[in-house]
Amino acid sequence: MRRREFTLLMAPSLLVMVGLLVVPLVRTIQWSFQKVQYGTPGEFIGLKNYSQALSDPRFGRAVLFTLLLTVVVTVAILVLGYLVATGMNGLGKLRPVVLGAMLVAYVLPNVVGAVSFSWLVDENFGGVVNYVIHALTGADVLWFTETWPNRILLIAHTVWHLLPFSMLMILAGLQGVPAELREAAKIDGATAWTTHRYVIIPTIRGVLGFVCLITIMDVLRTFDSLIPLSPQADAIGNESIMLYVFDVAFRNGSQQLGLGSAINVLSILLILACLFPFIRGLLKEAKAKA
Amino acid sequence: MIADTAKASTLPPRTSVKKPRRRRRNRGSRTAAVLLLLTSVLMLAPFIWTALSVTKPTDVAFANPPVLSGYTPTLQAFRDLWETTYFAQYLTNTLVVAVMSTVVALVIGIPAAYALSRSPGYVSAILLLLALVFRSLPRFSVVLPMYEISKALGIYDTTFALAAALVAINQPFTIWLLRNFFAEIPKELDEAAMIDGCTRVGMLYRVMIPLMRPGILTAGIFVFLFAFQEYLTALVLTDTSSKTVPVFITTQLGQTLPMLQQAGAAAMLLTLPVIAISFIAQKYLVAGLSEGSVKG
Structure with missing residues (x-):
């Protein structure tokens, strides 16, 4: 393909992405060094926003909580996703039905799913889960106002939302495992456990890594679900980094745009650090192909 | 084929071994099927509960312990939603934004994806990298500046601004997904069409797009x-x-009980088409998820 043709075909998309992604991103980096409000030119203050963010205990809490959520959800998603996908792989005619039912949680707007999810445990909405727990144990769980019950709720919701994706990816991986490999393992006398452990899981390692990566990325920027599921997030220590940015830089006319931008830049660095192994792999691959 | 015939010739008297194995397998897969059906009911539980709650009369909808029978189902919450809120407008906005951004994303994304699918291998690795990085970016780092820019341009609070923002945010993924579909169409086809006198762009519209229909x-x-x-x-x-x-649904939270029930009705109205999509367009969802991510 000639160079001119290539440029012509790429131009519209490039223009949109530079104008609406790169320019705003540069703006955020600029703002992070400024004391600034919407619509006014900022004043350069060096690294003050960064030192303010890093010394704010609320930022530390948000980072720790977000990392906790990420780790727990990622592990749960991989284990549950693998189990469900293995079951699905052996499923015949029922597969489209089960798949369809599961995909709903993934395809629906996350915030709407979270609202529906919250009603299962909301006393004001009949709270069927509370009712069952009370009937079984006599305990009343404060899902929205106590730290750990609220964390369990948030973890459950995030797993619920992301499980379909992980299951689907792993299922696609499982379908690529050659039948000969399973048969060979069986002939060699492998039990179900050893077959999974030493044959199937190593074969689909790539897919598992990818699911891991996407889950980490998605959970690190958790925001939507906290609005309905954790209305007092800050007070009970369950605030995510994104919610913290929202509070500082936008909600209720709050205008600490410089501070919010500094936190954004810091979280970009955090995300890049988490993605680093994967990025390195891709760059290596690119070099090999070039 | 070769593997099949080889297998057939090396496994002579199969019938005697096969029967018990199949039976065991059947029992195992039946248990698996039951467990999976239970899982899918669990996955749908929030919506089932919401559907029950919004079709109850308001006085029992919020009762604790929950009332599970002995009431007459009603669609009052839906009627209220339609009559007392601007739901119709919000729904129109949502659809207008979604349609606008889909059309624009495809019109500008298809040529770009095609160009990338015909360029050397390392370009695609870099594209995947960019798509991933932009996907993982904290949204606020682009959306807050967009807020300021849209105010400065006087397009804040328009469906146009929102659609434009969404096109940009999702464009790396869109291009990446389309590129993977284009990559499956052999290059020889381009050349054949161009020898027959098509220009590159004409070929893209006359030959590629019809072939790409499922991908698009x-x-x-x-x-x-x-x-x-x-x-x-x-x-x-x-x-x-x-x-x-x-956004409307979340603003209804923490308000009066009837408003909460209207929010539930709105959530239901949004859920039903999505359920339809995940059954009717399942093939495309599955294809998109696997093409868009695993293959490189």
């Missing part, structure tokens, strides 16, 4: 869903006149 449909469904799902961007870039349904 898949990408279109995903862009549409992304726009339809978006909460954060809509929260920041809209106010009253172009508010979308997800």
